[in-house]
Amino acid sequence: MKTSDGKAARSRYWLLAPIILLYGTLAVLPLTLIVTHAFEDGLDHFRTIASSVLFWPIVGNTVVISLCTTAAAVSLGYILAAAMWCSRPPLRRVLLAVTLLPFWSGVLVKNFAWSALLQDNGVINGLLQTLALRSAPLPLLHNRFAVVVGMVHYVLPYAVFPIFATMLGIDGTLTRAAESLGATRSVVLFQIVGPLTLPGVYAAALLVLIMAGGFFITPVLLGGPQNMMVANLVNYYANELVDFGSAAALAVTISIGVAVLMLLYHRIPKEGQYGRA
Amino acid sequence: MGEPSPPARGGREAVAAPGRSGPSTSALLLLLSLPILGFLLLPSLIIVPMSLTKGNVIRFPPIWISTHAFWDFLGDDRWIASTLTSLKVGAFSVVLASVAGATAAVGLHRAGFAGKSVVLALIMMPLATPVIVLALADYIFFLRVGLVGTWVGIGLAHSVIVTPYVFVATQVSLATLNPAQVRSARSLGATNVALLRFVYWPTLRPGILAGIIFAFAISLDEVVIALFLQGPNATTLPVQMFTSLEYDPTPKVAAVACLLLAVALLASLAQLGLSARAGSR
Numbered sequence: 001m002k003t004s005d006g007k008a009a010r011s012r013y014w015l016l017a018p019i020i021l022l023y024g025t026l027a028v029l030p031l032t033l034i035v036t037h038a039f040e041d042g043l044d045h046f047r048t049i050a051s052s053v054l055f056w057p058i059v060g061n062t063v064v065i066s067l068c069t070t071a072a073a074v075s076l077g078y079i080l081a082a083a084m085w086c087s088r089p090p091l092r093r094v095l096l097a098v099t100l101l102p103f104w105s106g107v108l109v110k111n112f113a114w115s116a117l118l119q120d121n122g123v124i125n126g127l128l129q130t131l132a133l134r135s136a137p138l139p140l141l142h143n144r145f146a147v148v149v150g151m152v153h154y155v156l157p158y159a160v161f162p163i164f165a166t167m168l169g170i171d172g173t174l175t176r177a178a179e180s181l182g183a184t185r186s187v188v189l190f191q192i193v194g195p196l197t198l199p200g201v202y203a204a205a206l207l208v209l210i211m212a213g214g215f216f217i218t219p220v221l222l223g224g225p226q227n228m229m230v231a232n233l234v235n236y237y238a239n240e241l242v243d244f245g246s247a248a249a250l251a252v253t254i255s256i257g258v259a260v261l262m263l264l265y266h267r268i269p270k271e272g273q274y275g276r277a
Numbered sequence: 278m279g280e281p282s283p284p285a286r287g288g289r290e291a292v293a294a295p296g297r298s299g300p301s302t303s304a305l306l307l308l309l310s311l312p313i314l315g316f317l318l319l320p321s322l323i324i325v326p327m328s329l330t331k332g333n334v335i336r337f338p339p340i341w342i343s344t345h346a347f348w349d350f351l352g353d354d355r356w357i358a359s360t361l362t363s364l365k366v367g368a369f370s371v372v373l374a375s376v377a378g379a380t381a382a383v384g385l386h387r388a389g390f391a392g393k394s395v396v397l398a399l400i401m402m403p404l405a406t407p408v409i410v411l412a413l414a415d416y417i418f419f420l421r422v423g424l425v426g427t428w429v430g431i432g433l434a435h436s437v438i439v440t441p442y443v444f445v446a447t448q449v450s451l452a453t454l455n456p457a458q459v460r461s462a463r464s465l466g467a468t469n470v471a472l473l474r475f476v477y478w479p480t481l482r483p484g485i486l487a488g489i490i491f492a493f494a495i496s497l498d499e500v501v502i503a504l505f506l507q508g509p510n511a512t513t514l515p516v517q518m519f520t521s522l523e524y525d526p527t528p529k530v531a532a533v534a535c536l537l538l539a540v541a542l543l544a545s546l547a548q549l550g551l552s553a554r555a556g557s558r
Contacts, residue, residue, distance in 0.1 A: 015384030019381040112530060251409065
């Protein structure tokens, strides 16, 4: 039975032709071009970008903004995931739906909304002034704070689901056993549930970190020139300086960084590996 | 084979009703998550009143109530042209992606070979590649073949990033395919094509449709690649929005954001309906 399945499967391999054609011409070929551009003069393009005055401040921005985003998204995501896990199905479905809703609007719509909320005559400052809490508007937009807010809002659902998945994978008999042995609720939470969800937390953190490092639109619309990130630098080299070699070298550097994070991601034990009998 | 395993079932029951974390803990968690849920919903809630403002600046509180932003949008040739470009790009990329993604999923279904996990990872690659890298790669490549500044170029580039979504959606519905059906069709002399047409297609249709809707929504929202490949005659709606937000934020942008949100909601409802139907089979 297995062999006949295998034979049937093999006779279907011709169905892979379209995807091979599509990826070959539109992914492999362009990406190869990038690599050849980046290394066309040996390591010269890499030296150019590393010696640029823009490079290290922008790398610094990227690291700081990505780490802040990751920390905020994972903590908020953990609370949301835990609330979902504790609630009964109808409420859980509502929580899931609200968490999933932002998936459906694009980054531009979200950023537009945030700039309307955060600007000097925006919603939040308007509210503060109406309540006479402040006379001068709080500077909420065009700074690092705004970028992190916009990014956390975008990545939060991606942080919730890996954590929620590990929570679902926890064997209920473990918590029950602990309780029957006299553990208090906080002991169960911190010594049983907490450690068992760590793989989910790591997975969420790495996923968010990988996403955050690649943001392009949010730093422009909510940040401004001092908050440019590496993706904006690629754009600067390619479209302002028309220096494809350096742009490509930067793109290769970004890809290597992402690849390292991805390798780490795949070394995390997957959800359900712990806890299930 | 299908031996019931009491301990596992006990575990699932316990998860389905985790009442033992106690009413106070879960109440506290819910209380804590309320502001987070507000944070998630707030931007979507703000867009509608923003688009209904009178006057020509986006401001709060909005000066109620006027639909002029929507009429401005419909009367502006540039915005209409970019909407049409986005629709063409979306349709083109979805056609390519559904052919490539769905056939690949069927081709790999129940296939067992050594490098299968590598092949699966390669198919998902476009999701893991930073968009900026793909955008630059497509830009440099399309400069050589003269596709920069055309909607075809943007559509081609989008087709790669949306293929994984169609692939996964098809894979999910393939899981519901009964292998006995395939075997009996084959034993009755069905050719490969007949097998695809009469056994695979009916099972796969809802999954592929759901994947198509998702892929179209992704293409409709994509900015970075569209920004790199844009031209005077190939500006997508998000690119138009992006430039307006940078240089000339009018309530028109809010109206467009509102319309995009409505499309997104419709799409998610349609997908929900499709997955419900697929689940009830």
